[in-house]
Amino acid sequence: MSGRIRAFISLILFLPVLMVVGCGASPQPPAEQPKPAEPAKPVVDVSKQMHEQLARVTVMQEAVIRGDMEAAVEPARWIADHQETEGLPAGTAQFVTDLKKSAAVVAEAKDLKNAATATAMIVSYCGACHAAAKIAVAMPEIAKPAAATPAAAHMLEHQWATDLMYQGLAMPSEERWQNGLNAMKGSPLSDKDLPKDTKLTKEVLELEKRVHELAAKAQKATDVGTKVAIYGDYLAGCAGCHSLHGKVWGPGLPK
Ligand code: HEC
Numbered sequence: 001m002s003g004r005i006r007a008f009i010s011l012i013l014f015l016p017v018l019m020v021v022g023c024g025a026s027p028q029p030p031a032e033q034p035k036p037a038e039p040a041k042p043v044v045d046v047s048k049q050m051h052e053q054l055a056r057v058t059v060m061q062e063a064v065i066r067g068d069m070e071a072a073v074e075p076a077r078w079i080a081d082h083q084e085t086e087g088l089p090a091g092t093a094q095f096v097t098d099l100k101k102s103a104a105v106v107a108e109a110k111d112l113k114n115a116a117t118a119t120a121m122i123v124s125y126c127g128a129c130h131a132a133a134k135i136a137v138a139m140p141e142i143a144k145p146a147a148a149t150p151a152a153a154h155m156l157e158h159q160w161a162t163d164l165m166y167q168g169l170a171m172p173s174e175e176r177w178q179n180g181l182n183a184m185k186g187s188p189l190s191d192k193d194l195p196k197d198t199k200l201t202k203e204v205l206e207l208e209k210r211v212h213e214l215a216a217k218a219q220k221a222t223d224v225g226t227k228v229a230i231y232g233d234y235l236a237g238c239a240g241c242h243s244l245h246g247k248v249w250g251p252g253l254p255k
């Protein structure tokens, strides 16, 4: 593809973003005429736009945690088909390519485990790129949640732990990763605490124990590969139970 065509495609792709940003930032109306040639965008702008698009990763991960494969496809497919790589910091384009490949795996996944593993890999590419670009990424600290019923409270703690582990991989930060694992220290829920549901067989209930065990096992992991494998297993554990009612149980649902 020639540079000009690529610049044109990037203009089309980013136009809605530019318009939104333009409206927020200045009272002037956006220019009416299409610009004939785009000057190269600064690295920071390109990175900003990329990150706005990567917000879809959160939607995708929530769908995977719910075991709601249908809802994961749309954001995953979008990421697989859209990220610009031109103009990113030197030597980081490969991470976007890898990230897109994993997004395509999620979009096409036939089972929860594959989708969960590919999601974990995507999150690790966030951290790998930041490390390669030598950027110290700050992410807001997440407060421990509270909920009315024991099951909901326990689940919000699972989500809290997941978010911290996510940050641990994506920033990357060993401290957040360990905080996430520590957040899983409590004992697993028993069938008494969970809803009465005929689909909640003994086998599915085992998944609750398993996610706790995985978190304990992960404390000894030092390399990214092992962490990604464990995080993937862990997400698959959440998904395996929630998928019984993928549009009812789990994160990212309208309240
Ligand atoms: C190709 C490299 C690359 C990938 C992949 C990448 N980032 Fe970044 N990230 C950057 C760069 C460069 C910056 C610093 C420039 C900036 O502020 O936009 C940054 C900054 C950030 C920041 C701080 C931004 C701010 O406004 O303070 C956050 C948060 C972040 N990234 C999250 C993520 C997450 C989450 C992912 C994965 C879903 C991800 N990044 C994937 C390169 C990358």
Ligand code: HEC
Residues within 6 Å of the ligand: 065, 147, 149, 151, 152, 155, 156, 158, 159, 162, 194, 195, 204, 205, 206, 207, 208, 211, 234, 235, 237, 238, 239, 241, 242, 249, 250, 251
């Ligand atoms: C054995 C089954 C099971 C496992 C394993 C499981 N969940 Fe859940 N989850 C549920 C049930 C049941 C609900 C609905 C609880 C309710 O509303 O009372 C739920 C609800 C949730 C909610 C919504 C809570 C709310 O009130 O908004 C979140 C978030 C959540 N789970 C996260 C997770 C995460 C993250 C994991 C994996 C670490 C996980 N869950 C593992 C059964 C499970």
